[in-house]
Amino acid sequence: MRRFSTTSALAAAIIMASTSVMAATEIQWWHAFTGRLGDLLAEQVTQFNASQNDYVVVATHKGNYSETLNAGIAAFRAGEQPHLLMVFEVGTATMMAAKGAIKPVYEVMAEAGAKFDPDAYLGPVKGYYTTTDGRMLSLPYNSSTPVLYVNRDAFSGAGLDPDMDLSTWQKVGAALDALKAAGHSCPLTTAWQSWVHLENLSAYHNVPFATKENGFAGLNTELAFNGPVQVRHIQAMGDWARDGKFIYAGRRNEGGANFRAGECALFTESSAGYAGVKAEAKFAFQIRPLPYWEGVDGAPQNTIIGGASLWTLSGHDAEEYKGVAAFLNFLSSTDVQAKWHQNTGYLPITLAAAAQTKAQGFYQANPGTEIAGMQMTGKPPTGNSKGLRLGSFDQIRAIIDEELEAVWSGDKTAQVALDSAVQRGNALLRRFEQANR
Amino acid sequence: MEKRVTFKGWLLPLLLVAPQLAVTAVFFFYPAGQAVWQSLFIPDPFGLRSQFVGLGNFEFLLGDSYYRASFVTTAVFSSLVTLVSMGAALCLAVLADRLIKGASTYRTLLIWPYAVAPAVAGVLWLFMFNTRVGVISWYLGLLGYDWNHVLNEGEAMGLVVVASAWGRVSYNFLFFLAGLQSIPRSVIEAAAIDGARFWTRFRTIVFPLLSPTTFFLLVVNIVYAFFETFGVIHTITSGGPQQATTILVYKVFADGFVGQDLGSSAAQSVILLIVVGTLTIIQFKYIERKVHY
Numbered sequence: 001m002r003r004f005s006t007t008s009a010l011a012a013a014i015i016m017a018s019t020s021v022m023a024a025t026e027i028q029w030w031h032a033f034t035g036r037l038g039d040l041l042a043e044q045v046t047q048f049n050a051s052q053n054d055y056v057v058v059a060t061h062k063g064n065y066s067e068t069l070n071a072g073i074a075a076f077r078a079g080e081q082p083h084l085l086m087v088f089e090v091g092t093a094t095m096m097a098a099k100g101a102i103k104p105v106y107e108v109m110a111e112a113g114a115k116f117d118p119d120a121y122l123g124p125v126k127g128y129y130t131t132t133d134g135r136m137l138s139l140p141y142n143s144s145t146p147v148l149y150v151n152r153d154a155f156s157g158a159g160l161d162p163d164m165d166l167s168t169w170q171k172v173g174a175a176l177d178a179l180k181a182a183g184h185s186c187p188l189t190t191a192w193q194s195w196v197h198l199e200n201l202s203a204y205h206n207v208p209f210a211t212k213e214n215g216f217a218g219l220n221t222e223l224a225f226n227g228p229v230q231v232r233h234i235q236a237m238g239d240w241a242r243d244g245k246f247i248y249a250g251r252r253n254e255g256g257a258n259f260r261a262g263e264c265a266l267f268t269e270s271s272a273g274y275a276g277v278k279a280e281a282k283f284a285f286q287i288r289p290l291p292y293w294e295g296v297d298g299a300p301q302n303t304i305i306g307g308a309s310l311w312t313l314s315g316h317d318a319e320e321y322k323g324v325a326a327f328l329n330f331l332s333s334t335d336v337q338a339k340w341h342q343n344t345g346y347l348p349i350t351l352a353a354a355a356q357t358k359a360q361g362f363y364q365a366n367p368g369t370e371i372a373g374m375q376m377t378g379k380p381p382t383g384n385s386k387g388l389r390l391g392s393f394d395q396i397r398a399i400i401d402e403e404l405e406a407v408w409s410g411d412k413t414a415q416v417a418l419d420s421a422v423q424r425g426n427a428l429l430r431r432f433e434q435a436n437r
Numbered sequence: 438m439e440k441r442v443t444f445k446g447w448l449l450p451l452l453l454v455a456p457q458l459a460v461t462a463v464f465f466f467y468p469a470g471q472a473v474w475q476s477l478f479i480p481d482p483f484g485l486r487s488q489f490v491g492l493g494n495f496e497f498l499l500g501d502s503y504y505r506a507s508f509v510t511t512a513v514f515s516s517l518v519t520l521v522s523m524g525a526a527l528c529l530a531v532l533a534d535r536l537i538k539g540a541s542t543y544r545t546l547l548i549w550p551y552a553v554a555p556a557v558a559g560v561l562w563l564f565m566f567n568t569r570v571g572v573i574s575w576y577l578g579l580l581g582y583d584w585n586h587v588l589n590e591g592e593a594m595g596l597v598v599v600a601s602a603w604g605r606v607s608y609n610f611l612f613f614l615a616g617l618q619s620i621p622r623s624v625i626e627a628a629a630i631d632g633a634r635f636w637t638r639f640r641t642i643v644f645p646l647l648s649p650t651t652f653f654l655l656v657v658n659i660v661y662a663f664f665e666t667f668g669v670i671h672t673i674t675s676g677g678p679q680q681a682t683t684i685l686v687y688k689v690f691a692d693g694f695v696g697q698d699l700g701s702s703a704a705q706s707v708i709l710l711i712v713v714g715t716l717t718i719i720q721f722k723y724i725e726r727k728v729h730y
Contacts, residue, residue, distance in 0.1 A: 066695045073697065077484045094482060094697060101483040249568070250587050251675060258569055395696035398676070405678040409588045424503065431497065431698065434488065435479045 024056045027323045028082035030075075031059055032068040032308065036275060037142075040343055048330045055323035065308065066394060069094070072313065076101050081313040083324050086141060088308045089128060090393045093215065095311050096137060097391065097436040103312045103321070104137045105328065111318065112325035120332070120350045124302060124376045128387040129309050132216060138309040139328050142346045144272035145303040145372050146196040148172075148291060152284040154265035158182035162286070168294040169236065172266065176245040179265050186264035187245045191253035194400040195306055196268045196290075197237060198225050203385035204290060205229045206298035215389035219433040223396070223425045226418035229296055235414035238407040248408045251401045270306060271372035274345030287368030289375050301385045303375050307346065342366075347373055391432025396425040469710060475703035482697035494704035503680055504688070508712075511684040514598060515662035522602035523654055526609030531639070533610070534617040544614065551607035555665060559672030562600035586674070590681035593674050597682050600673060601666045609654050616650035617643065648728045656720055663713050685709050 033041050038061060045059045062071040065088035072085040087095050095102055109116035118126055118136045129138045152162035158179050165171050172188070179187035190196055202209040207229045212221040240246035247264065249255035259267035260280040268290065277285055292300040310331075312324055330336060337353035340346060342362050348354040354373060357363065363370040381387075390396060403417040403424075412420070444450045476494050480487030498504050533543055553561070565573045566586060574584035586592040620643060628638050644651075667687045670676060676683035676691065683691075686709060693702025 070694055070697070073482050098481065098483045098485065100485050248588055251677065254587075261569075263569070392696055392698065395692065395698070398691065398695075402677060402679045405588060409590075409678065411679070424501075427497070427501070428696075428698075431479065431701070434490075435481045435698075435700070437488070 024054060025320055025323050027055055027057045027084065027320060027327060029057055029059045029084040029086075029310075029327075030062045030068055030072055030082045031086040032061070032063065032065045032088070033086075034061060037344060040340065044331065044336060044340075047336075048327055051330070052326070055326060057323075057327050065090075072311075076313060076315075079315070081315060083312060083316055083320055084327075085311050085313055086308045087138070087311050089143075089306055089387070090397065092129065092138070092309070093389045093391045093393060093432075096131075096389070097219075097432075101314055102137070103314045104135060105139050105310075105312060106135045106137070108312050108321050108325050109328070112322040114322075114325040114329050116325075116329070120352065122347065122349055122351060122354070122373075122377060124381050124386070125305055125347060125349050127381060128305055138311045139332065140309050140349045141307070141331065142272070142340075142344070143305040143307040143349055144270040144346050145305055145376050146192070146200050146268055146290050147271050147368075147372055147375065148288040149259060149267040149269060149273070149277060150286045150288055151259065151262060151265050151267075151281075152286055153262070154179070154184060154283070158184050158265070162284070166266075166288050167291060169233070169291045170294050172291050173236065173240075175266070176240060180243065180245050184265055185244075186247045186258060188240065188266040188268075189247045189249050189255035189258050189264045190267065191255050191269040191273070192306070193248075193251070193404050194397045197233060197404075198230060198400060199388060200290065200303045201233050202230060203302065203304045203381075203387075204292055204300050205296045206301040206382055206384050207296075208384050209388055210390055213383040214387065215391075216383075216386060219391065219429075219436060221390065221429060223390075223422040223429070226415070226422045229293065231414045231418055233293065233414075234404065234407055234418060238410070238414055241408040242410055246408075248405070270345075271347065271369075272307070272345045274369060275343065287371050289371050298382075300375075300378070302377065302379050302381055304385060304387045305347070305376070342369075345369065345372070347376065390429065391436065392428040395428055399424045399428075472703045472706045472710070475699060476707045479700040482699065487700075490700070494700045495708070498701060498704055498708070503683075506680065507683050507685055507688055510680065510682065511663070511686075514594065514601075514666075514682070514684050515659055517594075517598045518601045518605070518662040518666065519655065519658040521598060522605035522658060523609050523651070525602070526606045526654075527613050529606070529610050530613035530617055531643075533614055544610075547610050548607045550604045553604055554668065555601070555604065556668035556672050558604050559597075559600050559669040562596060562603070562669075563673050566596055586678075588678050590678055593678055593681050597666075597670055597673050601662065601669045605658060605661060609658065612650050612654055613647070616647045620646045645729055649730055652720075652725060652728045655724070656717060659716060659720075660713060663709065685712070 029045070031041060041059060045057050049056055060082070062068040068085070069087050069091045072081060072087070075081045106116070106118070118130065118134070121140060125140045125143045126136065129140055130136045148166060150162070150166065155162040155164070159182055160175060160178055164175065166175060176187040199209055202225055207227055208214060208224045210221045210223045210225070212218045215221040237246055241248060247258070249258055253269065253273070255264070255267060256269060256273055256276065258264045259269070260277055262281065262283045271287070274287065289300070290303055310328065312321070332350055334350065334352040334356050337348055337350050338356045338360070341348035341353055341357055348357055400421050403412070403421040406412040407414055407417045477489060477491060478487040479490050479494065529547060533540060533547070536543060550558070565571050566584060568574055568585050568587055571584070577584045584592060586596050624642060625638055628642055633641070664686050666684065667690045670682055670684065670687045671690070674682045676687050685705065689702050689705045689709065692698045692705065
């Protein structure tokens with residue numbers, strides 16, 4: 001009898017659940033987040049689904065950034081594409097060029113009659129995903145920018161003042177010398193070497209990474225990161241690597257493990273690494289602005305973002321796009337954004353979320369978390385610091401990784417390596433231009 | 438000495454090979470044909486438009502000195518993987534063949550690594566040799582050796598070779614053991630009575646009689662090293678440092694599935710197909726002559 005009642009209750013629940021699912025329109029969202037970020041993302045989805053009855057967002061993890069983009073593309077070719085696809089900033093040019101496969105966010109919002117004000121977003125974040133005539137193509141989701149993490153205990157241990165000025169690379173160089181002299185085994189390490197030490201370095205010193213405003217003004221762009229500023233920086237890093245002051249750990253964020261374990265004194269990494277460092281570091285740490293080279297005209301300019309945005313794919317019903325619009329509006333609402341920013345270290349993508357975070361006293365309670373935002377918005381972006389819009393950029397980054405490894409191992413000088421990277425990358429840009437003519 | 442079975446008429450023989458032909462056509466000729474066709478175009482990733490470029494993709498590839506260098510990397514990698522996996526398997530098989538007690542236990546244990554997927558094998562080896570937390574790199578550090586496959590090209594190559602060969606040892610071991618056990622004991626015993634020691638017996642009797650197995654494994658292992666190792670490379674080195682471990686098939690994967698450059702990826706597949714086809718023909722034409730069946 002008891003068994004019977006459980007079964008019938010279960011059956012009733014299933015019937016009720018299925019009717020409610022049938023009534024609501026399903027919105028598919030493919031993303032690249034696991035772990036803590038995946039949990040926070042799932043929480044947003046649950047919150048949205050509970051807040052209304054018309055739409056159900058179904059979030060599916062499709063692997064890392066590259067794999068997610070690839071899954072979206074394969075699905076589009078098979079006619080099975082999701083409504084929303086998370087695409088990392090590197091894939092932006094690929095998506096923008098895919099007219100016919102995407103449905104721009106401004107269009108989705110306009111057709112759904114949703115309230116949408118692009119000016120609510122932080123300028124540099126918005127600029128990355130907006131056409132030159134001001135129309136937003138994808139919705140910024142997670143954006144971060146590189147900062148300098150300092151292991152204060154390592155500084156004290158080496159007899160250095162942990163509060164010493166580390167605002168310029170000259171001063172960092174002096175600190176590295178002192179750390180090395182004190183016998184420290186890992187004075188400096190980095191994550192995402194191309195992003196931090198070439199892409200952001202270029203923007204931060206207001207020199208071009210590529211011609212045509214880093215690709216914003218046309219597909220006929222050419223790489224230009226073999227200029228004197230970049231060569232000087234990479235050569236300095238190469239010299240530090242030779243002397244054991246800069247320890248290379250890998251192409252992605254492998255260096256993070258070394259820093260979080262307390263082995264390294266300085267670490268250049270995304271502001272979104274904050275949550276991980278805070279959770280794992282058993283030493284006093286501090287976030288500082290990314291250093292710049294003193295004496296370079298216009299430095300420090302502003303840094304640029306990394307991260308991902310949400311692209312709406314074409315080929316779905318108007319009713320479903322209405323749901324997409326509602327969800328995107330929910331995601332960019334102030335409370336959701338402020339919470340995301342505070343939990344992850346990603347930038348608050350709207351001005352309102354930044355203001356709310358400040359008003360809540362978060363920055364005072366967590367010193368250093370405001371630095372990323374200040375570093376990005378300190379000066380209005382120039383043509384060199386709006387961002388990058390380059391085709392085949394994932395492959396170009398791989399080329400840059402290879403050439404930088406040649407500098408770290410002492411096989412090539414910075415000039416030779418960067419010249420070679422530019423030349424090899426340009427060949428890929430020409431192919432991309434041809435494919436999207 | 439060749440035996441030939443003669444059929445009357447065409448119908449029955451055709452019917453008998455038809456299933457195999459159908460499988461080959463559907464799973465090999467069709468996709469291979471598609472690859473050849475795609476290699477003549479530069480498509481955009483979403484398949485919205487594509488441009489006919491003739492042999493442009495091939496020109497682009499062969500004009501790239503880094504792509505040409507990848508042939509040498511592949512040759513070194515494939516030879517090493519084949520040599521290591523077959524050599525280790527042969528040693529183990531010879532030893533296991535002489536076992537009297539517990540032979541089946543040893544055999545079962547030796548077969549296990551074959552069940553591990555290449556990508557997982559890659560991660561396992563990466564953990565052991567991780568420059569920071571790896572067990573083996575830590576012991577090497579105690580011995581005063583600074584293991585750093587992240588920047589040292591030779592070490593990176595060594596690591597991907599060992600990781601790729603490891604799972605393959607089991608497979609080769611099975612075949613070698615079966616081959617060894619099919620060699621008639623009487624032949625070996627006769628040689629032993631004539632005073633031939635183990636090494637002489639192995640060199641003059643066992644190894645030649647094992648040659649059909651060795652030849653089969655040589656072909657299969659080279660094909661494995663060429664085509665199925667990108668999982669290991671992807672997890673351990675991603676083709677680095679610099680281009681030290683970028684083998685041809687990894688570049689096909691990276692350009693096609695990460696870079697979305699499907700035209701170049703298709704052209705690379707075609708080149709790879711030609712290379713492996715040629716290699717196999719050479720093996721059958723020249724090496725098979727030395728095989729005693």
